[in-house]
Amino acid sequence: MKLGAFSISLNVNDIKASKEFYQKLGFKVFGGDISQNWLMLKNESGQIVGLFEGMLEKNTLTFNPGWDQNAENLPAFDDIRELQKSLLDKGLDFVSLVEADSDGPASFVIEDPDGNPILVDQHR
Numbered sequence: 221m222k223l224g225a226f227s228i229s230l231n232v233n234d235i236k237a238s239k240e241f242y243q244k245l246g247f248k249v250f251g252g253d254i255s256q257n258w259l260m261l262k263n264e265s266g267q268i269v270g271l272f273e274g275m276l277e278k279n280t281l282t283f284n285p286g287w288d289q290n291a292e293n294l295p296a297f298d299d300i301r302e303l304q305k306s307l308l309d310k311g312l313d314f315v316s317l318v319e320a321d322s323d324g325p326a327s328f329v330i331e332d333p334d335g336n337p338i339l340v341d342q343h344r
Contacts, residue, residue, distance in 0.1 A: 227268035
């Protein structure tokens with residue numbers, strides 16, 4: 221199962237303060253728009269942290285099918301609808317689903333046994 225790029229998406233109270241904090245840990249902004257209250261930061265080891273002010277209820281594990289860790293398109297990937305079908309077949313419960321007969325960008329959410337949200341978010 222190819223889930224794509226992985227990041228942690230954090231629900232932050234003050235995006236500017238969070239940006240400054242993570243920059244002190246060696247993270248650099250590589251995407252997003254602070255005026256829209258979201259930023260993507262990455263460190264030299266390739267770990268990605270997304271900062272989202274007022275957009276998420278909880279901190280969320282995020283996978284992006286079709287992207288590598290640089291948010292670059294992969295030549296081949298498992299479409300989100302295929303991933304969803306496979307996980308449904310394995311008996312997982314979903315918080316939100318993708319329309320099975322759709323195509324292109326879409327997302328679904330599942331939760332792990334401890335209630336941690338996992339967002340699978342395909343951008344193409």
